[in-house]
Amino acid sequence: MKPERILQVVTIMNRGGLETMLMNYYRKLDPNLIQFDFMVHRIEEGHYDKEITKLGGRIYRMPQIRPGNYRRYFGLLEQFFMEHPEYKVVHSHINENSSFVLRAAKKAGVPCRIAHSHLSDLGLDMKLPFRLYARSTMKDNPSHYFACSTNAGEWLFGKQKATQVKVLNNAVNAEEFSFNQDNRERFRQELGMRDDQLVIGHIGRFNKQKNHSFLIDIFHNIKGKCPDAMLVLVGDGNLRLSMEKKVKELGLASNVRFLGVRSDISTVMHGIDLFLFPSLFEGLPVVLIEAQAAGLSCIVSDSITKESDITGRVKFINLKESAEAWADQILSQSYQHADTKALLRESGYDTATMAKWLSDYYMENYKTGVR
DSSP: OOOEEEEEEOSOOSSSHHHHHHHHHHHHSOTTTEEEEEEESOSSOOTTHHHHHHTTOOEEEOOOOOGGGHHHHHHHHHHHHHHOTTOSEEEEOSGGGHHHHHHHHHHTTOSEEEEEEOOSOOOSSTTHHHHHHHHHTOTTSOSEEEESSHHHHHHHHOGGGGGGEEEOOOOBOHHHHSOOHHHHHHHHHHHTOOTTSOEEEEEOOSSGGGTHHHHHHHHHHHHHHSTTOEEEEEOOOTTHHHHHHHHHHTTOTTTEEEEESOSOHHHHHHHOSEEEEOOSOOSSOHHHHHHHHTTOEEEEETTSOGGGOSSSOEEEEOTTSOHHHHHHHHHTSOOOOOOOHHHHHHHTOBHHHHHHHHHHHHHHHHHHHHO
């Protein structure tokens, strides 16, 4: 029996939040029943591409979605779905641009067209008018509506669709992230840090959304009160060089480590003492669930939905508060890792639990499409 093939639509399969969530589910699904294929929008290889191929997935490459490229892109979408009538379920994760993909899928007669919202805002940049245009064309191109949180659903689909939105939890592997002392010791030895040294951690792409400049200001205040404190920054992106420059200008170079992209995120979580996440906007970040799965206390901006606190270990602070106020809150927290596995499972944030639900959902909608 051939597996039912589900088309996942993404930007690129790098180690971002939604991509990691997809891989968490992908690894748990029965490959004899369901197989993921991916439509990506970058020419370069993603971090997960080799694993996808090894698991039996196919990768289709499309051009980047740009306003000047709309006509060509729309034509390529129509051609793709005409050439691939086997897809009865298309699950799109590219936020407002899902409208374009699912419009072509609808025209081709794809019965199950899932739009999945992963953000609750876009911020302000030159692309905003085009993004708002894309969101306005969403209409009924999707047949099903998913979101990582209630706020994310309302932002992309509007309140009138609220009753139709299914919140799919950004689940993680609770067992993998459960605190491990050996991992902690190995991580600290790698970086030359003492076990009793305060280590603040952040994991996220270096872009405007993640608010690294303010994060570094916060740490500058922490170091003023705790001179041997360390900051660990995991990730890469177009603002990394400017952040490295700022760290040097503030005299923090010996206390801040830029670790780049890493595959051992659970080990990083075990090695740090507190997770700091002052994002300007988010949906419901997977990395925040991972931090809680590792039993960490988390200090985050209040722009992040309160739904993200599933362990009682998340403290929300207004971004209008000073960097010093943030630092004081961090220095008053408990740094003891807690055992949160049971809480994650009971709340539906363990991959093993949610993978079965998603598998059943895909199976039912796939069968409906071929009747």
